Amino acid sequence: MSRIAICQIRGRFPTSTGTITTMQELNHIRIAERLDLLTELSVELGSGHDVDSLLERILLVAKGMTGADGGTLYRPSADGRQLCFHISVNDSLGLRLGGASGAAVDIPGVPLYDAAGEKNLASVAAYAANFGQSVNIEDVYQADVFNFSGMRSFDQHYGYHSQSFLTVPMTDHEGELVGVLQLINAKDGESGAIHAFSSTDQRFIEALAAQGAVAITNQRLILQLEQLLESLVNLINIGIDEKSPYTGRHCQFVPELTMLLAEAVHDTESGPLAEFRMSEADRKELWLAGLLHDCGKITTPVHVVDKATKLETIFDRIGMIDTRFEVLRRDAELAALRAQCGGADPAGCAAGLAARLAQLDGDRDFLRQANIGGEGMAAADQQRVREIAAYRWRGPDGGEQDFLSAEEVANLTIRYGTLTEAERKVINNHIVVTIRMLEALPWPKHLQHVAEYAGGHHERMDGKGYPRGLVKAQMSVQARVMAIADIFEALTARDRPYKKGKTLSESLRILGNFSLNGHIDPDLFDIFIRRKVYQAFADKNMDPRQIDAVDEALIPGYRP
Template sequence: MQELNQTQIAERLDQLTELSVQLGSSHDTDSLLERILIVAKSMTNADGGTLYRPSEDKRQLNFHILINDTLNTHQGGSSGQPVTAGSVPLFNDNGEKNLSAVAAYAAHFGLSVNIEDVYKADVFNFSGMVKFDQMRNYHSQSFLTVPMSDHEGELVGVLQLINSKDTETGQIRAFTQTDQRFIEALAAQAAVALTHQRLIAQLEELLESLVNLINIGIDEKSPYTGRHCQFVPELTMMLAEAVHNTDTGPLADFQMTDADRKELWLAGLLHDCGKITTPVHVVDKATKLETIFDRIALVDTRFEVLLRDAEIAALKRKLEAGADHSAIAAIDAELAQQQAALRDERDFIRYANVGGEGMKPEDQERVRQIAQYRWTGPDGAEQAFLDNDELTNLTIKFGTLTEPERKEINNHISMTIKMLEALPWPKHLKNVPEYAGGHHERMDGKGYPRGLTKDQMSVQARVMAIADIFEALTAKDRPYKKGKMLSESLRILGHFSLNGHIDPDLFDIFIRNKIYLEFAHKNMDEKQIDAIDESQIPGYRADQNT
């Protein structure tokens, strides 16, 4: 049996050291596994090799990569060819351990199996191998099977090498004890690397699950916010990819790695996590008088009281008029006019309770006049028709939120930043707080919460700002507004690009690459998607390069 000289041992140690470095730096499991198998083959001068991975249910070993030089076969890994060999069961139909297959035996007992000649071995069942040899006119002889287990003894794979060749004569020889020790050392290192990758993957999976858990909480609290938390990261990534693919203009140098993409996606998912602290009656305030319920019903009741009081007063006057028919007719006419005016005022207050783009000053004044009416409450005391809080709410000029409520809503972004900055982000996710916390900043420094300017913001945060606004404009499920038509949303966004609200260079890419249209067809109501004339969109010049 050929013994290794000092030079060959040194070469193997070099291979082992080089592989150790690669194991520590590689993040691609498939390429890592393939590299392990190739080094193992080279180290022992084996003709072929197989790497098995346990199935999810730990019931069988699946062929992951298969390489054979003589048969010119390479399946799995970087070959792009599927592995055609069947799986090796770890248990039989009765649930007993399968000890007849050498790979299963090594997996169960955590022991290496070194066989000099499989045709002379009677311990294991090699009928499948014999059939394989007959079909491909191949001769299997020496086998080395080494299990790979993690620090807890859990199986992560099985490495199997076949037909070691003498480096001088090319003849098939048995795998030596030195071969076995080197492959066991390699397998141990590989198991550590695979376990490390698996732990990282599990931690990342856990992190994403926790993020989804937060969004589920927000969604349960407010279904409107839940949709927003889903679509903003999607639109963010669509625009970011378009910027990544841009090779001209001021954003031509922007590039993203897969790690960058993961970081931005995570930031998108978390961009409104601070809303979990915002009271639901503020987040979902559909009308101006809504708190836990819509107080318009209380105001309606007061109008009913005024209508009733007017009718009672008219009936008393009729009794005093006696049989004076002309006087009774005049009273009825006056009552009808008075009640019609009250019903008109009631309808107006109902209209004023609905938030809009901008309440007219004369309408605000009319609410103030109605507020001065007097009515008698259940306690018999006369009081103002609208209290100060109702008056403040009903005269809101834009939307449904009072100034304190708007500050409470705006505070969600401060809470988002506070929550995210409190977490110990790893290096590859360190920008998540900045990306997520910047989507309400403006290019001109008039945004919140930090008043950052364009130069102080990352491209990613600026991208998310556009995604956040566009989704909010087009959202059809908000309780306080209808989803805008696509053309109107682009017109508003275009004006924002001109007035320093959003980045005009990103807006140009958003329109030029028709990101808006792709998102609209995927997520908007078809009734909202009207014809778009890009030449009419403010701030966009179709004839201008990005």
């Protein structure tokens, strides 16, 4: 008779250390081992972030803890009407479905309710789910309480013999069903004989299921909070979009372009940025910062954000100036008629009137053109606006006044774009508001850089940016990436009220000059061109009419 058999007869067993112990002591050792395993799993469940991996780990630990030959983990369907096979494993059959490395599960779910809407009591898994109770069956072929026709078909198909079953529901702290854990055929570790799951097995698996349900619920809540946060961010962008359709596209495209460039930097293996790497958490943080980079614009007045012409406020006041020209034309005609009535030469009066009307028409056309913002207004044109402003006209009150007010002159002589210095400060203030809004939020640790990334996209490498005048060394790579994305999208945007979208080559030329004059990071600009980030963005989002041929050798600040 073998040594192990003799020891078993006498009630003593060999251990891994070679000493002999009693059956009671062996049970204590096994319980201690299970407690250790349960503790280790608790730590793993607390640190895991992938629900599918957590579920697979729970099933495999439960199977190993009880010596089960197989196991299945069910998840409730989205509508809560049935249990879906999520993971199924069986050692004897070499079966592995679902989970991280298993084949896709193509098995019909288990209904939780019958056709009449009553709870399904025929299925052991549905019973455990519906009543929140564990079910421990010694031999399913001897049990007549549940319908095991599906199991019998399985056995017949695979040449398998199911015997002992342990089914345990997984519920969260509110009693909501998270899943159902089912183990099949507890096996003796020495002989391989199938036996019933013990009451100790059941208690440990119930404890495991409870821990697993808490971990899964926590991860689900975290995911829901992340989704809620992103939805709130999108809600802010929708508000900005509804307020000004010209910025909604920008709020969506800047984060997209930011991630394209950041991924290109992540993949770079040489140069000054070769050490830059991002984790998935880093990517989520940067994406969120991109979505929020202009959230402060929700406080910017619409008439400033959407100012398409220099004289636009609630409406374009160029029409009021046209009316004044009509008054001057009328006054010129009246003056000519009075002169003729006073005996002046009619031909001379007609010629003088024609010249005056031509001058007024020319001035009117000039002011209409000056009202349109451009890349730069010549000093001579600014002076001509001031000369026209000195014309006198009789207003509705009958009194004479300057043709243009000081405020109108200030707007019509704007050198670049359509914004006055005061309005530009209002626009620039959006980044101050953005930072203040974001810094006021209690960001969790993995999102603590959102305000810094989002608030730095108007800073310059030479310290001449705003609002804080940071230099390159004071800025993160992510903030510098977003600065390039913000500028490039603005250059190529075709939906701005004050300009047309520039061509791809023209935008790259301007961006290249920015890399030379200390505006943007030249190292990032090099990757932007070398990895053709600009092309990937253009092909997806730019108007095809803007996408012209690009000769990278001609781009300022770039060496092919």
